[in-house]
Amino acid sequence: MPELSAQELADGVRSGDRRCLARVLSLVENGGAGVRSVLPKLATDARQRSAAGSVAGSVADHGARVIGLTGSPGAGKSTATGALIAAFRQRGERVAVLAVDPSSPFSGGALLGDRVRMQDHATDPCVFIRSMASRGQLGGLAAATPMAVRVLDAAGFGVILIETVGVGQAEVEIASTADSTVLVVVPGMGDSIQAAKAGVLEIADILVVNKADRPETQVTVRDLRSMIALSAASSAAAAWKPPVVTTVATSGEGIGDLVRELDRHWSWLTASGELDRRRATRARDEVLALAFGAIRERLAGSLLDDLAAQVADGRLAPHEAADNLLAAVLAQGAVLLA
Amino acid sequence: MPELSAQELADGVRSGDRRCLARVLSLVENGGAGVRSVLPKLATDARQRSAAGSVAGSVADHGARVIGLTGSPGAGKSTATGALIAAFRQRGERVAVLAVDPSSPFSGGALLGDRVRMQDHATDPCVFIRSMASRGQLGGLAAATPMAVRVLDAAGFGVILIETVGVGQAEVEIASTADSTVLVVVPGMGDSIQAAKAGVLEIADILVVNKADRPETQVTVRDLRSMIALSAASSAAAAWKPPVVTTVATSGEGIGDLVRELDRHWSWLTASGELDRRRATRARDEVLALAFGAIRERLAGSLLDDLAAQVADGRLAPHEAADNLLAAVLAQGAVLLA
Numbered sequence: 001m002p003e004l005s006a007q008e009l010a011d012g013v014r015s016g017d018r019r020c021l022a023r024v025l026s027l028v029e030n031g032g033a034g035v036r037s038v039l040p041k042l043a044t045d046a047r048q049r050s051a052a053g054s055v056a057g058s059v060a061d062h063g064a065r066v067i068g069l070t071g072s073p074g075a076g077k078s079t080a081t082g083a084l085i086a087a088f089r090q091r092g093e094r095v096a097v098l099a100v101d102p103s104s105p106f107s108g109g110a111l112l113g114d115r116v117r118m119q120d121h122a123t124d125p126c127v128f129i130r131s132m133a134s135r136g137q138l139g140g141l142a143a144a145t146p147m148a149v150r151v152l153d154a155a156g157f158g159v160i161l162i163e164t165v166g167v168g169q170a171e172v173e174i175a176s177t178a179d180s181t182v183l184v185v186v187p188g189m190g191d192s193i194q195a196a197k198a199g200v201l202e203i204a205d206i207l208v209v210n211k212a213d214r215p216e217t218q219v220t221v222r223d224l225r226s227m228i229a230l231s232a233a234s235s236a237a238a239a240w241k242p243p244v245v246t247t248v249a250t251s252g253e254g255i256g257d258l259v260r261e262l263d264r265h266w267s268w269l270t271a272s273g274e275l276d277r278r279r280a281t282r283a284r285d286e287v288l289a290l291a292f293g294a295i296r297e298r299l300a301g302s303l304l305d306d307l308a309a310q311v312a313d314g315r316l317a318p319h320e321a322a323d324n325l326l327a328a329v330l331a332q333g334a335v336l337l338a
Numbered sequence: 339m340p341e342l343s344a345q346e347l348a349d350g351v352r353s354g355d356r357r358c359l360a361r362v363l364s365l366v367e368n369g370g371a372g373v374r375s376v377l378p379k380l381a382t383d384a385r386q387r388s389a390a391g392s393v394a395g396s397v398a399d400h401g402a403r404v405i406g407l408t409g410s411p412g413a414g415k416s417t418a419t420g421a422l423i424a425a426f427r428q429r430g431e432r433v434a435v436l437a438v439d440p441s442s443p444f445s446g447g448a449l450l451g452d453r454v455r456m457q458d459h460a461t462d463p464c465v466f467i468r469s470m471a472s473r474g475q476l477g478g479l480a481a482a483t484p485m486a487v488r489v490l491d492a493a494g495f496g497v498i499l500i501e502t503v504g505v506g507q508a509e510v511e512i513a514s515t516a517d518s519t520v521l522v523v524v525p526g527m528g529d530s531i532q533a534a535k536a537g538v539l540e541i542a543d544i545l546v547v548n549k550a551d552r553p554e555t556q557v558t559v560r561d562l563r564s565m566i567a568l569s570a571a572s573s574a575a576a577a578w579k580p581p582v583v584t585t586v587a588t589s590g591e592g593i594g595d596l597v598r599e600l601d602r603h604w605s606w607l608t609a610s611g612e613l614d615r616r617r618a619t620r621a622r623d624e625v626l627a628l629a630f631g632a633i634r635e636r637l638a639g640s641l642l643d644d645l646a647a648q649v650a651d652g653r654l655a656p657h658e659a660a661d662n663l664l665a666a667v668l669a670q671g672a673v674l675l676a
């Protein structure tokens with residue numbers, strides 16, 4: 001593949017060229033300078049289309065619907081993802097899957113082997129599956145995932161599934177890039193307690209008890225419902241009550257119910273204005289993280305080291321050091337941005 | 339207890355008054371304005387002592403030795419913590435324990451019940467035990483823990499044990515406040531794999547297989563050693579090879595070995611300069627987090643919202659928005675700091 005310009009890559013993404021899409025997603029994953037040149041081209045296209053007037057008539061264009069799936073390894077997320085691909089394909093949607101693995105580099109290989117379960121769809125030109133691994137830097141993946149979603153959205157996919165491996169703070173962060181977050185657990189309370197401890201229960205919009213042909217299924221469903229009730233009681237404004245769905249993903253049983261709940265959640269998101277609120281909050285966090293990252297890069301110098309040394313040996317309180325640092329950053333603002 | 343000034347509270351902490359210490363730790367936990375007035379007083383004291391000349395002679399004063407213990411619920415961290423308290427007390431050290439629970443609010447109560455296992459030491463005036471719970475905001479605990487350590491250091495404790503509940507990204511963050519981090523697992527690979535996935539293995543300086551009277555102990559030890567070897571191979575500069583210790587914390591078996599490895603690690607930390615490097619890095623991260631928090635607070639206004647809205651609907655690339663935001667922050671620097 002010859003070296004393409006940022007504009008050519010952006011045009012390729014827009015026109016559905018899979019090689020261009022793969023190339024741009026690699027730029028996103030690597031987080032280098034390349035992504036800084038391509039993403040603005042995609043945004044410019046969006047501005048031009050927006051300025052040229054809405055094409056779709058009166059219906060608001062929400063772009064791609066982003067669905068996150070999270071849960072412990074072995075819970076059946078990949079099988080569920082495969083079943084969801086099939087369900088959305090039947091409706092004629094183009095579907096993209098981001099399989100994000102924020103676990104340690106040396107456990108990554110085996111877990112990504114699960115991807116083979118989605119290979120039923122590998123030859124379907126309307127399905128695009130992509131793995132992203134952490135390569136050691138957690139913050140990197142959390143920053144890369146929303147950008148990758150934006151690229152897939154620009155490429156015209158109607159549904160984007162984000163699958164994360166495991167339950168932990170990193171997975172919570174990545175899953176919360178989604179409009180609807182699905183937590184997949186297996187019968188038995190281990191998974192649910194892990195999820196509760198990691199804070200996943202709080203962000204789950206739909207809970208799936210997979211492998212529901214196992215005996216403890218109904219107990220697990222009941223326990224999850226009381227955990228949700230407890231959790232909801234602590235947040236007064238909970239207008240959406242997360243439903244619990246049972247599935248046997250390998251046979252497809254219950255996948256119809258899951259799709260129905262996903263549709264119901266999507267209707268609620270769009271009708272209540274919650275979709276716009278969530279997306280605006282995510283964009284705000286993303287912009288702040290990038291701005292802070294830029295400040296951090298420019299602060300590698302000696303002032304920060306000097307202040308940190310004084311904090312480390314107790315001669316300066318951390319708040320005092322932060323105030324000093326801020327004053328210095330703001331005083332030399334023009335220099336920092338140069 | 340009457341209302342005390344910041345200086346009186348700081349003096350109380352320095353002189354070992356437990357009520358003042360408890361009060362200041364509550365200020366730290368709540369994260370309000372109170373902590374901003376007391377911590378600088380403690381730092382001023384340190385500056386004055388430092389200016390008055392070193393008292394301890396030629397030996398460098400490293401302050402309190404901070405040891406973190408992390409691992410899944412039920413692994414036996416609290417029992418191990420209790421055994422370590424006893425071991426360090428036998429040497430005449432004053433010991434403080436911070437039991438930090440970053441899990442969801444509604445699972446917190448039960449887990450903190452483990453604290454009773456440390457109550458053997460509750461009446462010892464040279465032992466101070468304090469729980470800190472998340473109350474919903476994760477970032478808050480990650481910010482509060484290093485400050486609490488600094489307060490306990492100022493109160494003259496020679497050893498500070500930080501115990502976290504569970505293994506996840508939040509626990510990794512809190513455990514990394516320590517100079518030496520101990521990961522406690524039980525025989526069987528579930529714990530170890532969870533720890534690896536959460537990135538705890540990478541930050542563990544010492545691994546403990548507790549409940550080592552169980553049959554799978556030796557297999558677990560061997561597996562952990564190969565996981566460490568794999569992990570170490572990926573970081574070339576690993577001068578410290580984390581040892582694996584087996585214990586039966588309830589009977590005290592192996593605790594002597596654990597203390598020996600902790601001492602060996604402390605010697606390595608101080609002799610290699612790694613201690614100063616770690617503490618400086620932590621202080622730098624802490625100062626940056628506070629500075630960014632201050633910027634974030636001041637950025638609640640409409641510019642960020644406007645930029646975020648454009649990013650959310652694809653009309654602006656996130657990097658472009660971040661650049662615009664930075665330019666605005668720096669341009670109105672004086673206003674922001676006022």
